Amino acid sequence: MIRPLVTRLFDRMHAHPLFRAHSRKAVISLPFVWLLIFMLLPFFIILKISFAQMGIASFLPLTQFKDGVLALNLDLTHYQFIVQDQLYFRTYLNSLKCAAWTTAWCLFIGYPFAYFMARAKATVQPALLMLVMLPFWTSYLLRVYAWKGLLLNGGLVSTILIKTHLDWVLLQAEVITERGMFMNTEFALLVGMVYTYLPFMILPLYATLSKMDGRLLEAAADLGATPWVGFWKVTVPLSKAGIIAGSMLVFIPCIGEYVIPELLGGPQTLMIGRVLYDEYFGNLDWPMASSVAVVLILLIILPLAVFNKYQAEATEVRP
């Protein structure tokens, strides 16, 4: 009963003159409304809290109407504090650094992975794709916990790293502080982050690489490009969209990541996600926490906006 009804409603909607006249607007309006309610509205609430003064039990109102005067009280002290306090600055920087390294390693591991997946036999590809997505069947919290066991003293990965003397290399790279100790280090944090976010890099890369026209590589070879040159001059530029999409999907959630630094990075890890958690639920200083969150969002959105503008200009059709 329901199916025919839905079908009819769907067809009716599309046949309706109003829908046909404004179909483009109608199609984007639905996700737009969604974003409005679940993204923009909460953001404005956070923004409002960030400008609020803390009263005894709750925030003081931003606007006050008294004796015919409308007063707007914007408390900027929290923002001031963020700018002045070295700790916040260092935390933001460290989060960005950590996200950047994670993105770089995901790209370094994910690109060859996606490349060979896209070039594999068409019959094997679904199986490979399945393998990439398989970890999602387990909660990522559990998988991060599992890494704890692997990296602890006597853990499998830990033992292998010590036996192969790779821990010496890691020490030289200054991602661990002592040979044989991996837990609560930058190394553990990076391993956890890369492991968790790798599929988000591979999937968009695979999508662009598998769509690529193989004849373009033949054309490059025909014009004298060795396979290596063809890869850098044709494959990589043409997978730019996938590289960007994958990097965004990894970079953005990495900045605010909370669970992995908490579980693998140890207490000394400075990540903005942890600061946010502490401000909200430890100090219960919501205006301060909201200010930190707003700055974080601006930090992510500004480069995105600049990038989008540049992208739009680059793809614009010249007359």
Next chain:
Amino acid sequence: MTPVSTSDAKAFVQIRDVVKDFGAGSLAVNNVSVDIHQGEIFALLGPSGCGKTTLLRMVAGFEIPTAGRIVLDGLDLDALPPYLRPINMMFQSYALFPHLTVWENVAFGLKREGMPRQAIAERVEAMLKLVQLQRYGQRKPHQLSGGQQQRVALARSLAKRPKLMLLDEPLAALDKKLREETQIELANIIREVGVTCVMVTHDQEEAMTMANRIAVMSEGKILQVGTPTEVYETPATRFVADFIGNVNLMDGTVVVDERDYVEIDCGFCRHRVGHGITGTLGMKVSVALRPEKVRLRKTKPDGDLNQVRGTVHDRAYFGSFTLYVLVLPDGQRLKVTESNNERNRTDAPAEGQVAWATWPDTAQVVLTL
């Protein structure tokens, strides 16, 4: 069209006993040997799946022959990967690099050679001038029309001055009108540059207008190699006769074999073939007769030979000519085209009317079965 002498020019490209087996049961290319001369445009013509593209891709180096060898100007191509062969290809639907401008597309091969910057700029400008796209250097391929893209592809494949140029269905992506104009233009540019050229096409008109010589292929084999006139006027097999242009095929037996003519009995119609062929009496043969060599009359012509009576079953007006389909007494169909060189002809037979088809004794081609 400048004819290339086939006898004294030495083979520039030698394709010898080339076999390609994809393991699909039948051979994609089945023991092909052919010589291509310097400076000629050589067309591989055949229906899809006949192996022509596979043969071309083996010359380019994208496929490795299962057996046989390909030699270009004394250079054995066997061991050379595509990027080391002095060959450039114009791909079907062009395969232009979408992320590069027209200028960069044309310069791509030159940069790989490590040519100095100044020399590259000069060569690219010259190439763009050759194809009349000087003003389009900074555009991306998607900002060009199909015809312009085709010219960029041509410029790109000519830029390195290859010894041999390969064209894979060069005009298939263009619409009919543009294709006809481009055929001649493309052939002119290639001849101006003087590069030897192998093209693959399924379009016989394209092959006939552009190529000096045509190899007709079917099921992995070359059936006939010859000039456009040769393959059209004297096809070697039933397949060639049927594939190139329109043809009426009639089976018959040789009944008279004289010194300067033979007569072939095809049931309702008796052929007298006046050009130099001989056969043995009673030999089974096919007679191929092009529709445009047949004339249609409303009254019975004199004599008994080279004529047949039929009913006009269908009449299709094509503008410059009209196609008649005549049903012969035994149910066979005979196609006849009459050129419309007169407006509003009144003596043309109408559908359902009886008409006689007649042809001169030079019109037929006799094919042994």
